[in-house]
Amino acid sequence: MAMKIGRRFQGKVAIVTASTQGIGLAIAERLGLEGASIVISSRKQKNVDEAVEKLKNKGIRVLGVVCHVSNPQQRKHLIQKTVEEYGKIDVFVSNAAVNPTVDPVLQTQESILDKLWEINVKATVLLLQEAAPHLQKGSSVVLISSIAGFNPQGAMAMYGVTKTALLGLTKALAAEMAPDTRVNCVAPGFVPTHFAEYITKDEAVDRI
DSSP states (O other), X not given: OOOOOOXXXXXXXXXXXSOSSHHHHHHHHHHHHTTOEEEXXXXXXXXXXXXXXXXXXXXXXXXXXXXXXXXXXXXXXXXXXXXXXXXXXXXXXXXXXXXXXXXXXXXXXXHHHHXXXXXXXXXXXXXXXXXXXXXXXXXXXXXXXXXXXXXXOGGGHHHHHHHHHHHHHHHHHHHHHTTTEEEEEEOOOOOOSGGGGGGGSHHHHHTO
16 A cells, blocks of 8 residues: 655755765655655765756755765855755754774774764754754754664774764754754664665674
8 A cells, every 4th residue: 555645844945964865865755745845965966966856756846955064165055055945944854974984993093083073973063053043933953863873883883973972962952942943863773775885795794
């Protein structure tokens, strides 16, 4: 039986970062199918264009913006383009993340630690600083953490630690942004996406 899709987000505007494939694209698609106007983003124009076409073919109103979340100018541009196109923000989903290592914590290089923190945690805060003035009363912020955030170890140890940080960040933001904005966190388990391909390699799996 086909699942019935409602229109809960009719008239709403939603930004989803890192949303041209995988979990991010699925979130953007569902929000769009339920009536929201969507803003998707990715580091590469080609990926943005392809995802925009997919969503438009499903009848979704969508704007695609190139945004590397570690880039201050591109973060600002993402929010500005959203407000120029739609005039407001009702939903903000922070999905961007990296996991450039399967090394144990004590063997993880400083440059990798910096990248993990910058993309997985710091960029979320900085993007929300840009978005906050445009969030409507009754708006919603969703941070995408991971089940690895509850038990960071093995090949996903340092990645998991950054996702643990998002659990704490959610609590801090929920208190700070109430009552006008709800802040929640979603912690998916393993999802077989392009992002997770590294974990299917024998060596990585053996180390989990």
